[in-house]
Amino acid sequence: MSQPVTFLCVSSYFKGNDFLRGMKSTGATVYLVTSKKLENKPWAREALDDIFYVEQGPDNYWDMNTVIGGLAWLMRSKKVDRIVALDDFDVEKAAHLREHFRIPGMGQTTYRHFRDKLAMRMKAQEAGIHVPGFSALFNDDDIRKFAAANPAPWIVKPRGQASATGMKKVHNADELWAHLETLGGERHQYLVEQFKPGDVYHVDALSSGGKVIFARASKYLAPPFDVAHAGGIFRSAIMEQGDKDEKALLEMNTAVMEAFGMQYSASHTEFIKCHEDGQMYFLETASRVGGAHIAEMVEVACGINLWAEWAKIEYAVATGQAYKLPKVRKDYAGIIVSLTRQEWPDTSQFNDPEIAWRMTDMSYHIGLIVRSPKRARVLELLDDYAVRIQGDYHASAPAPDKPLV
Numbered sequence: 001m002s003q004p005v006t007f008l009c010v011s012s013y014f015k016g017n018d019f020l021r022g023m024k025s026t027g028a029t030v031y032l033v034t035s036k037k038l039e040n041k042p043w044a045r046e047a048l049d050d051i052f053y054v055e056q057g058p059d060n061y062w063d064m065n066t067v068i069g070g071l072a073w074l075m076r077s078k079k080v081d082r083i084v085a086l087d088d089f090d091v092e093k094a095a096h097l098r099e100h101f102r103i104p105g106m107g108q109t110t111y112r113h114f115r116d117k118l119a120m121r122m123k124a125q126e127a128g129i130h131v132p133g134f135s136a137l138f139n140d141d142d143i144r145k146f147a148a149a150n151p152a153p154w155i156v157k158p159r160g161q162a163s164a165t166g167m168k169k170v171h172n173a174d175e176l177w178a179h180l181e182t183l184g185g186e187r188h189q190y191l192v193e194q195f196k197p198g199d200v201y202h203v204d205a206l207s208s209g210g211k212v213i214f215a216r217a218s219k220y221l222a223p224p225f226d227v228a229h230a231g232g233i234f235r236s237a238i239m240e241q242g243d244k245d246e247k248a249l250l251e252m253n254t255a256v257m258e259a260f261g262m263q264y265s266a267s268h269t270e271f272i273k274c275h276e277d278g279q280m281y282f283l284e285t286a287s288r289v290g291g292a293h294i295a296e297m298v299e300v301a302c303g304i305n306l307w308a309e310w311a312k313i314e315y316a317v318a319t320g321q322a323y324k325l326p327k328v329r330k331d332y333a334g335i336i337v338s339l340t341r342q343e344w345p346d347t348s349q350f351n352d353p354e355i356a357w358r359m360t361d362m363s364y365h366i367g368l369i370v371r372s373p374k375r376a377r378v379l380e381l382l383d384d385y386a387v388r389i390q391g392d393y394h395a396s397a398p399a400p401d402k403p404l405v
Helices: 019-026 064-077 088-101 108-114 116-126 140-149 173-189 224-230 244-260 294-302 306-319 376-394
Strands: 006-011 028-035 050-054 080-087 135-137 154-158 166-171 190-194 198-208 213-219 233-236 265-274 280-286 330-337 355-358 365-372
Touching: 006 019, 006 088, 006 306, 019 028, 019 376, 028 064, 050 064, 064 088, 080 088, 080 306, 088 108, 108 116, 108 244, 108 280, 116 135, 116 190, 116 244, 116 280, 135 140, 135 154, 140 173, 154 173, 166 173, 173 190, 198 294, 198 306, 213 244, 213 294, 233 294, 233 376, 244 265, 244 280, 265 306, 294 306, 294 330, 294 355, 294 365, 330 376, 365 376
Parallel strands: 006 028, 006 080, 028 050
Antiparallel strands: 135 190, 154 166, 154 190, 198 213, 198 265, 213 233, 233 330, 265 280, 330 365, 355 365
């Protein structure tokens, strides 16, 4: 192209600075649209050609007619070639803008596979991918049939929230119907799913040209639901490479991306291995980088910055160039994060040479990432740190409005 490609990045949460820097390194023009309340956050302004603010209402609401009007004025003098959502909660906003302005990229039909938990389950089931039993909450008879066919307990979860936010575990039909009554006219925005106790995993990946070109499977050492609802300590670790479960997860992730029509993006996909039957089940996916500093864990282990490489993939697609993945390192890494009783906890007692990253930018939090060529050493350190953090630092709080992952 004779002039720089222009990217409009959309983020109603403070995240994605590495994406902005990675995109600017390509020579692209980079704009950011974010919420007015985030104006004073330390955005990577050196990577931005301009930044625009939107007044945010309750529940992450933006008046999209206002956003469309503002973008229309901008586009009278500035061309926008691509629109990228940096967070789960902005995927719908970006799709709306793309469709209105006829800008290439994921539209409103495809985005639902990466945002709407009901659409995800229906599409995965249609593709022959194992999912826990589930039902929409539109029709009372369908709910009764679900309850009769799938033994309790069940989880009622929002179709549009991320991670464990907003979920409710119920143990029998009476409890289920009582909870659905509390949802009132919003019941259609939820689904019910069979609760399958098991180990939860995530696959963090990059896709380009309709194919998964990089993927790492990791295991949550405490289920996200327990962390969010029981005040636990968040831990995750890269899986043993070549392990049977790792291979199964990578294959399932590829199947999900193909079924959902993923062409190019980062993705964060979660699976569960059921204790009862040993089967892997798909839980949910998102066309973005995983939260809770999972991206930093992947980079420590593999040398791949998911944010920056995602930006370069987007640029390559926009300019018709080929994208080449950097060399991938094959170390192991693990992360531990906890709320703390101290505003700025002193972490000097943690001095092992395997420590590769420390959280320094969030008050009332402690976070560490360790790296080793051996996974057993990573797990040994995380187990030790969990005990020490529980005794010396840990604090718990109600489930957050904004999920960890």
